[in-house]
Amino acid sequence: MDKFRVLDLLQLDLKENDALNLKCISGRPGLIREIRIPEINRPGLALSGFYENFAYNRIQIFGRGENAYLKKLEREKKKDTLEKFFKYDIPCCVFTRSIDPTEDFRNLAERAGCPLLQTDLSSSEFTTRIIRVLGDIFAPKKLLHGVLVEVFGIGVLITGESGVGKSETALELIERGHRLVADDVVEIRRVSGNILIGKGAKVVSHHMEIRGLGIINITHLFGVGAIRDKKQVQLVVHLEEWDASKEYDRIGEEETTTGILGVRVPSLLIPVRPGRNIPIIIETAAMNERLKKMGYYSAKEFNKNVMRWLETESARATFLEKS
Amino acid sequence: MVEKEVVIKNRAGIHARPAALIVKMANDFKSSIYFEKDGERVNAKSIMGIITLGATYKTPLKVIAEGEDEKEAVEAIADLFERKFEED
Numbered sequence: 001m002d003k004f005r006v007l008d009l010l011q012l013d014l015k016e017n018d019a020l021n022l023k024c025i026s027g028r029p030g031l032i033r034e035i036r037i038p039e040i041n042r043p044g045l046a047l048s049g050f051y052e053n054f055a056y057n058r059i060q061i062f063g064r065g066e067n068a069y070l071k072k073l074e075r076e077k078k079k080d081t082l083e084k085f086f087k088y089d090i091p092c093c094v095f096t097r098s099i100d101p102t103e104d105f106r107n108l109a110e111r112a113g114c115p116l117l118q119t120d121l122s123s124s125e126f127t128t129r130i131i132r133v134l135g136d137i138f139a140p141k142k143l144l145h146g147v148l149v150e151v152f153g154i155g156v157l158i159t160g161e162s163g164v165g166k167s168e169t170a171l172e173l174i175e176r177g178h179r180l181v182a183d184d185v186v187e188i189r190r191v192s193g194n195i196l197i198g199k200g201a202k203v204v205s206h207h208m209e210i211r212g213l214g215i216i217n218i219t220h221l222f223g224v225g226a227i228r229d230k231k232q233v234q235l236v237v238h239l240e241e242w243d244a245s246k247e248y249d250r251i252g253e254e255e256t257t258t259g260i261l262g263v264r265v266p267s268l269l270i271p272v273r274p275g276r277n278i279p280i281i282i283e284t285a286a287m288n289e290r291l292k293k294m295g296y297y298s299a300k301e302f303n304k305n306v307m308r309w310l311e312t313e314s315a316r317a318t319f320l321e322k323s
Numbered sequence: 324m325v326e327k328e329v330v331i332k333n334r335a336g337i338h339a340r341p342a343a344l345i346v347k348m349a350n351d352f353k354s355s356i357y358f359e360k361d362g363e364r365v366n367a368k369s370i371m372g373i374i375t376l377g378a379t380y381k382t383p384l385k386v387i388a389e390g391e392d393e394k395e396a397v398e399a400i401a402d403l404f405e406r407k408f409e410e411d
Contacts, residue, residue: 185375
């Protein structure tokens with residue numbers, strides 16, 4: 001991953017409940033400082049002069065309490081603890097509730113080249129949001145070659161060699177009312193332990209490249225209902241050219257999975273051949289996946305019925321033989 | 324597997340036209356070809372993939388090929404970078 005700098009934090013495009021409403025109020029040159037860990041610190045102890053185990057490499061959050069203490073320090077003209085504070089390599093300080101830092105603090109920050117940020121959120125709200133946001137940013141991620149579509153509410157990642165028809169398949173799915181998340185390059189992050197979230201790269205998202213047509217804009221062509229920003233990856237469909245010498249799953253009783261970033265995702269291998277309608281197969285696979293989530297396994301239930309029938313038939317045969 | 328470092332020499336960076344040129348070239352080879360930038364790897368046979376790299380002027384990239392014609396593939400693509408995608 002690229003270095004994540006304070007500037008990147010300011011430039012994040014966050015919406016609604018993720019918005020951090022940050023702006024830089026001082027120490028602009030320090031915006032190139034790097035944020036190395038996705039954690040925060042309330043620097044109360046450090047300000048009072050206790051620097052043992054000071055978590056200086058985290059984002060430092062100043063709420064009303066800390067600010068009241070800074071004011072007290074200024075009244076008493078005590079600068080040494082603050083000078084010591086800025087000797088550490090702090091990524092940035094954030095003042096919540098639109099609090100303006102004291103003149104002393106601002107000057108020292110400016111001199112040390114430490115960026116001061118301000119937000120209108122309360123400290124507790126800001127803390128929950130920034131931990132969530134940084135958690136996403138520092139989550140393990142991977143770029144995969146494939147198309148991510150949402151089909152009947154299931155996030156389906158279509159993979160396969162280039163030229164096998166992934167984009168064309170996705171295009172037909174969109175045409176049938178499903179949604180495109182990302183074409184060709186899917187960025188996958190593992191969040192909250194075992195959830196895989198896929199989304200497209202910023203510039204090219206919701207554009208597709210179709211051989212013979214060129215690059216098309218799905219949002220403009222099919223409307224905003226045909227796209228989604230991100231979606232959990234719940235099923236992997238791997239397309240490959242039909243190989244006559246290979247055995248394909250005919251029953252589907254056993255579940256196969258693919259590992260992405262250490263998470264097992266149900267996966268299917270679907271052979272492509274002229275005349276096979278892949279979009280409809282994928283639609284069916286997505287619906288089947290929903291049934292499985294509800295606890296109904298078509299193939300297993302079918303086999304149970306067959307077994308039951310065989311049992312009654314053999315019981316009947318023995319009965320008829322005896323009589 | 325063959326690897327080679329290349330640097331983007333045309334001012335505009337890799338936009339749609341150079342990306343299409345690279346893909347066209349990459350598709351002439353049987354090998355799997357990739358580009359790597361900052362540890363992120365994309366398929367060189369995908370236009371969208373290449374554009375996603377956000378490769379601007381002077382960006383260093385790594386070309387990686389794997390397969391029967393890997394050597395020729397890497398050379399041909401590196402040459403395309405040398406010629407600035409016939410731009411400028």
